Amino acid sequence: xxxxxxxxxxxxxxxxxxxxxxxxxxxxxxxxxxxxxxxxxxxxxxxxxxxxxxxxxxxxxxxxxxxxxxxxxxxxxxxxxxxxxxxxxxxxxxxxxxxxxxxxxxxxxxxxxxxxxxxxxxxxxxxxxxxxxxxxxxxxxxxxxxxxxxxxxxxxxxxxxxxxxxxxxxxxxxxxxxxxxxxxxxxxxxxxxxxxxxxxx
Amino acid sequence: xxxxxxxxxxxxxxxxxxxxxxxxxxxxxxxxxxxxxxxxxxxxxxxxxxxxxxxxxxxxxxxxxxxxxxxxxxxxxxxxxxxxxxxxxxxxxxxxxxxxxxxxxxxxxxxxxxxxxxxxxxxxxxxxxxxxxxxxxxxxxxxxxxxxxxxxxxxxxxxxxxxxxxxxxxxxxxxxxxxxxxxxxxxxxxxxxxxxxxxxxxxxxxxxxxxxxxxxxxxxxxxxxxxxxxxxxxxxxxxxxxxxxxxxxxxxxxxxxxxxxxxxxxxxxxxxxxxxxxxxxxxxxxxxxxxxxxxxxxxxxxx
Numbered sequence: 001x002x003x004x005x006x007x008x009x010x011x012x013x014x015x016x017x018x019x020x021x022x023x024x025x026x027x028x029x030x031x032x033x034x035x036x037x038x039x040x041x042x043x044x045x046x047x048x049x050x051x052x053x054x055x056x057x058x059x060x061x062x063x064x065x066x067x068x069x070x071x072x073x074x075x076x077x078x079x080x081x082x083x084x085x086x087x088x089x090x091x092x093x094x095x096x097x098x099x100x101x102x103x104x105x106x107x108x109x110x111x112x113x114x115x116x117x118x119x120x121x122x123x124x125x126x127x128x129x130x131x132x133x134x135x136x137x138x139x140x141x142x143x144x145x146x147x148x149x150x151x152x153x154x155x156x157x158x159x160x161x162x163x164x165x166x167x168x169x170x171x172x173x174x175x176x177x178x179x180x181x182x183x184x185x186x187x188x189x190x191x192x193x194x195x196x197x198x199x200x201x
Numbered sequence: 202x203x204x205x206x207x208x209x210x211x212x213x214x215x216x217x218x219x220x221x222x223x224x225x226x227x228x229x230x231x232x233x234x235x236x237x238x239x240x241x242x243x244x245x246x247x248x249x250x251x252x253x254x255x256x257x258x259x260x261x262x263x264x265x266x267x268x269x270x271x272x273x274x275x276x277x278x279x280x281x282x283x284x285x286x287x288x289x290x291x292x293x294x295x296x297x298x299x300x301x302x303x304x305x306x307x308x309x310x311x312x313x314x315x316x317x318x319x320x321x322x323x324x325x326x327x328x329x330x331x332x333x334x335x336x337x338x339x340x341x342x343x344x345x346x347x348x349x350x351x352x353x354x355x356x357x358x359x360x361x362x363x364x365x366x367x368x369x370x371x372x373x374x375x376x377x378x379x380x381x382x383x384x385x386x387x388x389x390x391x392x393x394x395x396x397x398x399x400x401x402x403x404x405x406x407x408x409x410x411x412x413x414x415x416x417x418x419x420x421x422x423x424x425x426x427x428x429x430x431x432x433x434x435x436x437x438x439x440x441x442x443x444x445x446x447x448x449x450x451x452x453x454x455x456x457x458x459x460x461x462x463x464x465x466x467x468x469x470x471x472x473x474x475x476x477x478x479x480x481x482x483x484x485x486x487x488x489x490x491x492x493x494x495x496x497x498x499x500x501x502x503x504x
Contacts, residue, residue: 019270019273019274022270022273023266023270026266026269026270027263027266030261030265030266030269031260031261034258034261035258038258038259039256039258044259048261048265051261051265051269052268052269052272055269055273056269056272056273059273125255126251126252126255126256127255127256130252130256141252144217145249145252145253146253146256150217150218150219151217151219166214166219169213169217170213173213176252177248
């Protein structure tokens, strides 16, 4: 059985001209990169373009990668920067594509239509509340919750400090809770549920 | 021991596992004794779950990695049209502005916006130009010259009146320019063509058009003028170019030697002169499908 090569080993092999090694890196991380980029751009075609661009840029700049550090934060950094640049371009020109891919995905997999409808509503709400945050705050939430990265890794991706990430994340959470409550989607918000239950008691 | 408000602020960091060990210990100690804060911790965990499960992402197909690798191995595929919207946004107004400038410039240079007084002069000037053309063809008479002078006085001169020889003064009106007519009809003569009227033309040749380009107003550079001659019987053509030297127009250095060495068998001949008239220097260039000697004669006959 072939041993799974580490990211660093694959990078080294790529640098020696072994293109198949880079293809393994692409297959290993394409979905993870897509998860970040899609949640920022919310459009499948746009996200796919940015993912492709990210890997191409990664390949072209692989000699600049510091092999003493983990590979994924470096890759996420490239993808995040490209995605943020793109979303700013689209927002500036009011071309932000709002994709319903998330809800469509839920519908396709639906077994119980009623339960699926409720799940779709929740998903649309979470997605729409996140969209109300600034792109950089969205990215911090995405990296923390969906990619499960720690503050130091997020700081490296955003090219900022640990404390800055802590403050930004705290602010983004507060804003998200505020939006959640203001939108009166009380059934979805555990915090509001708690308030209601305490009042009823 | 932490208070409830202090512990509440630490809950997110506690869930993120970003607390240092002593603070984490204090937080856990508080949570063990405070049911309200431990309840809030559970709600924060649920909130986290809702967020994590609330934004699914479509799955990429395995073929996607192949597409990336194709683009890496074949960079030509990566040259997709730029999606940058800002280019589209400024390109359209810029193109429109450029077109507008061109249209306005073209309209003025064509004399579309000439004054009614100018328009009245046009017919008169056309007639005078025909008379001058007769002079060019060797049928000169004394009488038209008086009319031409009057035309010069009434029209706004493009060159100082003293820069034009009295017998060559023609109609100097911008509305007269660029109105080429067919053989036998003469276009109103432009300022530089008035300065240089060939007294000799090869047999059978008549002037067929005259045009001028450039701004002639005050402070503007004198116009570059082009006179065209045609032999209606043979279809032969001559083109006389008069270029004021201060326009910055450069003559091709190869023009003169090529012309000098050319003989009668060549299809198109070229001759160039550098002349001074009334303190103004000009490049005068003539080309046509006539013998070189004929071209030189035309240049010699320029006054």
